Amino acid sequence: MNGEDTPGAPASFEEAMAELAQLVTQMESGQLPLEASVAAYARGSELVKYCAGQLEKVESQVKILEGDMLKPFADGDEAAQ
16 A cells, blocks of 8 residues: 555655646646545645755755855956966
């Protein structure tokens, strides 16, 4: 019973976004039974949380890179040498 009824964490951000888009399309079609719609909504909520977490991780990494590596170019005096 742990098959399709309870899918696990997506393998990647892109996979999560693709699954989320598919769920939205299914829900917007209006052809899902009520129980399936509720399950799709719950899964979509999990996917949104996963994606938000992944984006937060990337944002933290970018902030670290900006602090350590992405510095402004040298002033004109140093560039001329």
